[in-house]
Amino acid sequence: MELVINNLNKTYSNGVHAIRDVSLTIPQGMFGLLGPNGAGKSSLMRTIATLQEADTGTITLGEINVLKQKDDVRRILGYLPQEFGVYPKVSAQAMLDHVARLKGVGNSSERKALVSALLERVNLYPVRKKNLGTFSGGMKQRFGIAQALIGNPKLIIVDEPTAGLDPLERNRFHNLLSEIGENTIVILSTHIVEDVTNLCKDMAIICEGSVITQGHPAELVKAAEGKIWEKSIDKTNLESYQQNYQVISTRLIEGQTNIHIYSEIDPDNGFAPVKPDLEDVYFTQIFHNTSPVSA
Numbered sequence: 001m002e003l004v005i006n007n008l009n010k011t012y013s014n015g016v017h018a019i020r021d022v023s024l025t026i027p028q029g030m031f032g033l034l035g036p037n038g039a040g041k042s043s044l045m046r047t048i049a050t051l052q053e054a055d056t057g058t059i060t061l062g063e064i065n066v067l068k069q070k071d072d073v074r075r076i077l078g079y080l081p082q083e084f085g086v087y088p089k090v091s092a093q094a095m096l097d098h099v100a101r102l103k104g105v106g107n108s109s110e111r112k113a114l115v116s117a118l119l120e121r122v123n124l125y126p127v128r129k130k131n132l133g134t135f136s137g138g139m140k141q142r143f144g145i146a147q148a149l150i151g152n153p154k155l156i157i158v159d160e161p162t163a164g165l166d167p168l169e170r171n172r173f174h175n176l177l178s179e180i181g182e183n184t185i186v187i188l189s190t191h192i193v194e195d196v197t198n199l200c201k202d203m204a205i206i207c208e209g210s211v212i213t214q215g216h217p218a219e220l221v222k223a224a225e226g227k228i229w230e231k232s233i234d235k236t237n238l239e240s241y242q243q244n245y246q247v248i249s250t251r252l253i254e255g256q257t258n259i260h261i262y263s264e265i266d267p268d269n270g271f272a273p274v275k276p277d278l279e280d281v282y283f284t285q286i287f288h289n290t291s292p293v294s295a
């Protein structure tokens, strides 16, 4: 099964054109949708999750017309929204049981077995009787995945799942997602490049509502080879470098300002070639596709 989006557009009533002619084909496995804050990721995720309407365009999931057959989509969808609220005074086990009942698992022994299996799967079984209000950010996110997995979804959408997680929690969450991604379409929307590097076999970059690049992360990185250069400079000269070169990123390393620039030819002037990574690809794309802010 594939998710196919064609020429999708959405303008909010305040005039913001949040989705601009987006076309994407999303196969089974982990798909990373990467973009800065305000790029339109949540708008796109909510539209795929049937929570809001598009103005024009189509979305199909296998044979299902997503924008029209909403109930059919909801039956096979697991959605973990950006803001995932939990009832603080309810235990993980009781809450999952409740959600399973809402999703139509009527038989109580079947439900009990399902809830236990899900808690095991997301590694929350030992704390199943604890109230959700006592959970850490990472535990809440894993609980969110458990509820999203009820009903064996064919499509799972996770919106900014690792923001606010510590490295250990993020690692656990990544492992869980990649296990799920083996036989499901999992769309991971994020502004964190590392999430996509570690997890996704396909990806797209979205900026100001438009898809500006899509492909396999490794191939996108390969295409940037020979075009990224670095130099350590004095911080006071940064502005002049920004005027003369396409400075895609600036990092402070041991008190020195290290800049990466994009150049298809050798810029000389002390720049050294650097082996690009996905962050360089991302910053280059954002650099070339962001409208300059007028002063």
Ligand code: ADP
Pocket: 012, 013, 014, 016, 018, 035, 036, 037, 038, 039, 040, 041, 042, 043, 044
């Ligand atoms: P992202 O998830 O990439 O941060 P969003 O989809 O949340 O991006 O937002 C894209 C743009 O649409 C932003 O300019 C945001 O302010 C605007 N936006 C999002 N939701 C609404 C809404 N319900 N009404 C009006 N504007 C919105």
